[in-house]
Amino acid sequence: MLPRPSARGAFARGAQSAREVLGLALLPLLAAVVLPAAVAGGGTRRWFGGRSEGQRAEAQAAKDAAATAFYELDTAQRDLRISIETIVAVDDSPAARRAVSDFEALGHRIDECSQQYITAVDSYDLDRDDLDSSTAAQARNALTHARSELDRTRQDLDRFGQSLGPLLGKAETQLARLAPSVERARQALLAASNALDAARGTGLKADDLAARLAALGPELTRLNEGAGRHGVPETLSRAEQVARESEAVRSEAERLPERAAEIDRRLVSLRTRAQALTTRSGQVEPILSELRRRFTAACWQDLQQVPQQAVDHVQQAEQKLKQAQSAREEQRWPDATSLLSTARALLNTTDEAVSAAGDRLNRLNAVAKDPQQEVDRTRFAIRDAQRLAMAGRQTPDPRHAGPLDNAVARLERALTGLEGRHPDYWHFLTETEAIRHDVGLVVNDIREERGAGA
Known part of the structure; x- marks a missing residue:
C-alpha cells in the first residue's frame, strides 16, 4: 500500500483558504452598502487607504495564486498515484520498484512544500482591519515563495510522470x-x-x-x-x-x-497381414532348399534362421494384437496404440526377412545366368567417376585416383572369383555393390570440393 501524503489534509485547509479569498472578493460590494451607513450612523470599522490597501490586494492575489498552485499539485499527485498503482499491480521489476521509491520521495517533498504553504496561510490574516502595509508585504512574500515551491514541485512531479511512460504503457497493455x-x-x-x-x-x-x-x-x-x-x-x-x-x-x-475407429481399422489390417505372413513364411523353406541345392553355403547360410524367426515373430505379433484388442475394449487408448506399433514392427521385420530369402534366390539366379550385367554396371560407375576426376585436369588428384584404381582391381578379383566349379555368386554380388558404393563416395567428394571452390 502506497503512503498517503499529508497534503490531502493540507488541501482541505487550502480549500478553506480559497473560501476566505472568495469572501474577500465580496468586500468591495459590501463596502458599497455598508460604508454610507457607517458614515451616517458613526460606524466603528477603521479603513486604511493608499499603500496599505494596495499591499493587502497584492497579498490577497499571492494567496489566491498559491491556493491554485496547491490545488494543481494535489490533483497531479492524485493522478500520478493512479499510474503508480497501475504499475505496481502488474510489474515487480527493479524499474517498477524504483519508480515507487521515487514517488514516495516526491510525496515527502510535497508534504514539505504543502506545509510551508499552510503555514504561510495561517500566519497572516489578510482580513484584519488593522493590517498594515509591512505585514501585508511579508504575507505576499511568504505566499509567493510558497507558490514558487508548489510550482517547482509540480513541475518535477510532471517530469517524473513523463518518465513513467514505458512502465505505464507496459502495465496498461497487460x-x-x-x-x-x-x-x-x-x-x-x-x-x-x-x-x-x-x-x-x-x-x-x-x-x-x-x-x-x-x-x-x-x-x-x-x-x-x-x-x-x-x-x-x-x-x-x-x-x-x-x-x-x-x-x-x-x-x-x-x-x-476417430481415434477409436482408427485403432479398430489397424487391428483388422494387422491381423490380416499376420495371416498373410504366416502363409508366406511357409514358402521360405522351399526357397532355402533350392539355394542349398544350387549354390554354395556362403550364399544362404545367413538365411537359415528365417523360417523359425518368421514363425516366432508372427506369434509375438498376434499376441500383441490380442493385448491391443483388450486395451481398446477397456478404452486404454495410449496402451492400445503402443501395442499396435509393437505388433507392426514385428510384422515388418518378418516381412523383410521373408522377402530377403526370395530376393536372394532371384538375384543369384540372375547373376549365375549372366554375371556380365553386374560387371557392366560396376565398370560404368568406375568410368563415369574417372571422367569426372579428369575433368579440367592433366592428371587426376591422387586422393581420387587411388580409390578408383583400387575399385578396378577389386572388380577384376571379383570376376576371378567366379571361375571354378562352385563360384560364390553372393560374394560377387556384395563385392560389386560395395565397389559402386565406394566409387559413389569419391564422386561426392569431387563434387563437394569443386562446389566449394566455385
Missing part, C-alpha cells in the same frame, strides 16, 4: 489483456467440457481426459478470484495455461471417436 485472456480461458474450458460430453455420448469413457479437465477446476477458481488477489502477471499466466490445456483436451476429445 491490464488490457487481462479480461480477454481470462474470458478465453473460461470459454476454452467450456468448449473442452462440451467436447468431452459429446465423446461420452458415443459410448466412450474418456476417463483420462475427464481427469485432466477436472485438474483445471482449481485453476478456474483462482482465475475467478481475480488479479486483485493473485496479481496480474500470475493471472495472465494462469489464464494462458488453462486455455492451452483446455484446448488440448477439447482437441483430443473431438478426435476420440
Whole structure:
C-alpha cells in the first residue's frame, strides 16, 4: 500500500483558504452598502487607504495564486498515484520498484512544500482591519515563495510522470489483456467440457481426459478470484495455461471417436497381414532348399534362421494384437496404440526377412545366368567417376585416383572369383555393390570440393 501524503489534509485547509479569498472578493460590494451607513450612523470599522490597501490586494492575489498552485499539485499527485498503482499491480521489476521509491520521495517533498504553504496561510490574516502595509508585504512574500515551491514541485512531479511512460504503457497493455485472456480461458474450458460430453455420448469413457479437465477446476477458481488477489502477471499466466490445456483436451476429445475407429481399422489390417505372413513364411523353406541345392553355403547360410524367426515373430505379433484388442475394449487408448506399433514392427521385420530369402534366390539366379550385367554396371560407375576426376585436369588428384584404381582391381578379383566349379555368386554380388558404393563416395567428394571452390 502506497503512503498517503499529508497534503490531502493540507488541501482541505487550502480549500478553506480559497473560501476566505472568495469572501474577500465580496468586500468591495459590501463596502458599497455598508460604508454610507457607517458614515451616517458613526460606524466603528477603521479603513486604511493608499499603500496599505494596495499591499493587502497584492497579498490577497499571492494567496489566491498559491491556493491554485496547491490545488494543481494535489490533483497531479492524485493522478500520478493512479499510474503508480497501475504499475505496481502488474510489474515487480527493479524499474517498477524504483519508480515507487521515487514517488514516495516526491510525496515527502510535497508534504514539505504543502506545509510551508499552510503555514504561510495561517500566519497572516489578510482580513484584519488593522493590517498594515509591512505585514501585508511579508504575507505576499511568504505566499509567493510558497507558490514558487508548489510550482517547482509540480513541475518535477510532471517530469517524473513523463518518465513513467514505458512502465505505464507496459502495465496498461497487460491490464488490457487481462479480461480477454481470462474470458478465453473460461470459454476454452467450456468448449473442452462440451467436447468431452459429446465423446461420452458415443459410448466412450474418456476417463483420462475427464481427469485432466477436472485438474483445471482449481485453476478456474483462482482465475475467478481475480488479479486483485493473485496479481496480474500470475493471472495472465494462469489464464494462458488453462486455455492451452483446455484446448488440448477439447482437441483430443473431438478426435476420440476417430481415434477409436482408427485403432479398430489397424487391428483388422494387422491381423490380416499376420495371416498373410504366416502363409508366406511357409514358402521360405522351399526357397532355402533350392539355394542349398544350387549354390554354395556362403550364399544362404545367413538365411537359415528365417523360417523359425518368421514363425516366432508372427506369434509375438498376434499376441500383441490380442493385448491391443483388450486395451481398446477397456478404452486404454495410449496402451492400445503402443501395442499396435509393437505388433507392426514385428510384422515388418518378418516381412523383410521373408522377402530377403526370395530376393536372394532371384538375384543369384540372375547373376549365375549372366554375371556380365553386374560387371557392366560396376565398370560404368568406375568410368563415369574417372571422367569426372579428369575433368579440367592433366592428371587426376591422387586422393581420387587411388580409390578408383583400387575399385578396378577389386572388380577384376571379383570376376576371378567366379571361375571354378562352385563360384560364390553372393560374394560377387556384395563385392560389386560395395565397389559402386565406394566409387559413389569419391564422386561426392569431387563434387563437394569443386562446389566449394566455385
